Amino acid sequence: xxxxxxxxxxxxxxxxxxxxxxxxxxxxxxxxxxxxxxxxxxxxxxxxxxxxxxxxxxxxxxxxxxxxxxxxxxxxxxxxxxxxxxxxxxxxxxxxxxxxxxxxxxxxxxxxxxxxxxxxxxxxxxxxxxxxxxxxxxxxxxxxxxxxxxxxxxxxxxxxxxxxxxxxxxxxxxxxxxxxxxxxxxxxxxxxxxxxxxxxxxxxxxxxxxxxxxxxxxxxxxxxxxxxxxxxxxxxxxxxxxxxxxxxxxxxxxxxxxxxxxxxxxxxxxxxxxxxxxxxxxxxxx
Amino acid sequence: xxxxxxxxxxxxxxxxxxxxxxxxxxxxxxxxxxxxxxxxxxxxxxxxxxxxxxxxxxxxxxxxxxxxxxxxxxxxxxxxxxxxxxxxxxxxxxxxxxxxxxxxxxxxxxxxxxxxxxxxxxxxxxxxxxxxxxxxxxxxxxxxxxxxxxxxxxxxxxxxxxxxxxxxxxxxxxxxxxxxxxxxxxxxxxxxxxxxxxxxxxxxxxxxxxxxxxxxxxxxxxxxxxxxxxxxxxxxxxxxxxxxxxxxxxxxxxxxxxxxxxxxxxxxxxxxxxxxxxxxxxxxxxxx
Numbered sequence: 147x148x149x150x151x152x153x154x155x156x157x158x159x160x161x162x163x164x165x166x167x168x169x170x171x172x173x174x175x176x177x178x179x180x181x182x183x184x185x186x187x188x189x190x191x192x193x194x195x196x197x198x199x200x201x202x203x204x205x206x207x208x209x210x211x212x213x214x215x216x217x218x219x220x221x222x223x224x225x226x227x228x229x230x231x232x233x234x235x236x237x238x239x240x241x242x243x244x245x246x247x248x249x250x251x252x253x254x255x256x257x258x259x260x261x262x263x264x265x266x267x268x269x270x271x272x273x274x275x276x277x278x279x280x281x282x283x284x285x286x287x288x289x290x291x292x293x294x295x296x297x298x299x300x301x302x303x304x305x306x307x308x309x310x311x312x313x314x315x316x317x318x319x320x321x322x323x324x325x326x327x328x329x330x331x332x333x334x335x336x337x338x339x340x341x342x343x344x345x346x347x348x349x350x351x352x353x354x355x356x357x358x359x360x361x362x363x364x365x366x367x368x369x370x371x372x373x374x375x376x377x378x379x380x381x382x383x384x385x386x387x388x389x390x391x392x393x394x395x396x397x398x399x400x401x402x403x404x405x406x407x408x409x410x411x412x413x414x415x416x417x418x419x420x421x422x423x424x425x426x427x428x429x430x431x432x
Numbered sequence: 433x434x435x436x437x438x439x440x441x442x443x444x445x446x447x448x449x450x451x452x453x454x455x456x457x458x459x460x461x462x463x464x465x466x467x468x469x470x471x472x473x474x475x476x477x478x479x480x481x482x483x484x485x486x487x488x489x490x491x492x493x494x495x496x497x498x499x500x501x502x503x504x505x506x507x508x509x510x511x512x513x514x515x516x517x518x519x520x521x522x523x524x525x526x527x528x529x530x531x532x533x534x535x536x537x538x539x540x541x542x543x544x545x546x547x548x549x550x551x552x553x554x555x556x557x558x559x560x561x562x563x564x565x566x567x568x569x570x571x572x573x574x575x576x577x578x579x580x581x582x583x584x585x586x587x588x589x590x591x592x593x594x595x596x597x598x599x600x601x602x603x604x605x606x607x608x609x610x611x612x613x614x615x616x617x618x619x620x621x622x623x624x625x626x627x628x629x630x631x632x633x634x635x636x637x638x639x640x641x642x643x644x645x646x647x648x649x650x651x652x653x654x655x656x657x658x659x660x661x662x663x664x665x666x667x668x669x670x671x672x673x674x675x676x677x678x679x680x681x682x683x684x685x686x687x688x689x690x691x692x693x694x695x696x697x698x699x700x701x702x703x704x705x706x707x708x709x710x711x712x713x714x715x716x717x718x719x720x
Binding site for chain 2: 222240256257
């Protein structure tokens with residue numbers, strides 16, 4: 147039995163919403179070499195800032211380098227040009243205190259629900275029984291108490307998302323990177339998940355970079371919406387969403403006039419991009 | 433809903449269940465009947481054709497003669513000692529070869545699967561090794577290491593290695609990259625990635641290869657024994673071949689077959705334990 151980690155702070159390596167959770171993306175460019183030997187610029191000169199504890203959505207047409215941007219922030223990839231700094235420190239290698247959520251559940255099918263959720267603390271070297279206690283607490287928070295021993299394939303899509311959320315948040319990350327996390331869910335489940343995500347986010351207040359195709363989702367959840375253009379991906383517009391928090395019912399908020407006003411503005415900016423990207427892909431296909 | 437309708441509902445539910453069960457057991461009985469029929473036709477036909485003389489039992493043996501030769505093997509033993517000793521030798525060789533080949537195959541598969549550079553360097557050589565008829569190595573092993581246990585284990589292990597290696601390698605390659613990204617972001621070391629992601633994920637592929645791999649282990653041990661041995665089932669087979677005695681060859685096949693079925697059963701048990709997280713296949717529930 148180790149005594150190095152006091153129970154309450156286990157996993158939370160980083161403090162509250164101070165500057166540690168600030169994300170600065172400056173002049174970020176990422177090029178890839180295609181198998182044919184040509185260079186392909188996924189994103190070009192992307193600059194944006196996420197304030198500590200801010201919920202920032204990135205919206206853009208398919209293939210505009212949204213996921214590439216996230217990969218640079220997490221430190222899984224190295225930028226070709228420019229840099230990302232998190233909490234004032236330049237990202238070089240894996241960024242500490244980051245969690246990822248993907249569109250696929252990214253759960254370990256061979257681990258039980260409990261085993262999946264306790265992965266985070268276990269990887270940080272938390273003693274096993276403390277990790278179990280923490281994981282049980284998180285399962286309770288996402289409403290999955292009693293499902294500890296199930297395997298992912300025995301759960302519904304929404305329940306799997308909840309497990310993934312608990313697994314992503316258990317280490318109390320300062321930054322949460324979400325790559326279309328609710329993209330594959332049906333409309334009703336999606337709304338429920340959005341509400342639960344907002345609730346958990348209000349509690350922990352990590353900075354969030356949230357990729358989505360769904361403009362409504364972006365406006366409902368975020369403080370800031372970034373519009374990206376495609377090939378190469380660059381930032382076109384940034385909108386601040388001044389809807390009051392807590393947002394409460396994510397279904398209701400869609401009918402408010404301010405929501406529709408913002409949604410209309412953002413769609414006007416996005417529409418050209420989507421059309422252009424579509425025409426380009428149609429031209430390639432022809 | 434009143435109490436009466438609840439009772440009615442549960443009653444008809446029970447009836448449905450009973451009907452379903454009856455249909456299932458009827459189907460199972462029918463399947464077994466068919467299986468029995470196949471045995472009767474094949475073995476009976478064999479016996480009949482050879483007794484009538486349409487097929488020469490001198491070359492193709494005869495079920496009753498095979499049975500007699502099995503009885504002789506177990507009651508009077510063989511020229512090289514009791515039959516159990518021969519079975520023990522072959523089993524030991526194939527099991528040791530199986531274990532050795534499996535362990536080395538898994539280690540190589542995982543290392544090469546997760547190291548792009550090593551895999552690129554060694555890839556052509558592995559292809560070459562895989563395309564040569566490895567069974568011929570048996571002759572070399574016998575010349576180099578004599579007639580004892582070791583060359584048999586080695587040949588069995590070589591055959592097993594490739595079956596397991598390719599599956600482990602492929603299994604590692606197929607790991608969901610999102611899962612790896614996920615744990616890397618959480619701060620996992622390469623060793624932790626292997627332990628929590630790569631190995632469990634590749635396990636499906638590895639276990640699937642063990643079924644065929646065990647067959648290879650038996651083949652390796654038997655062939656090496658036929659090539660040169662002082663004891664073992666393979667030796668009995670090659671002696672029987674020299675005496676123009678197909679019945680004893682078939683008897684040996686039966687013995688090995690029984691042993692392989694047992695081993696197959698154990699591997700299936702292992703599969704159930706290790707892969708208990710897998711969803712049950714659809715065929716396990718049937719429409720009624």
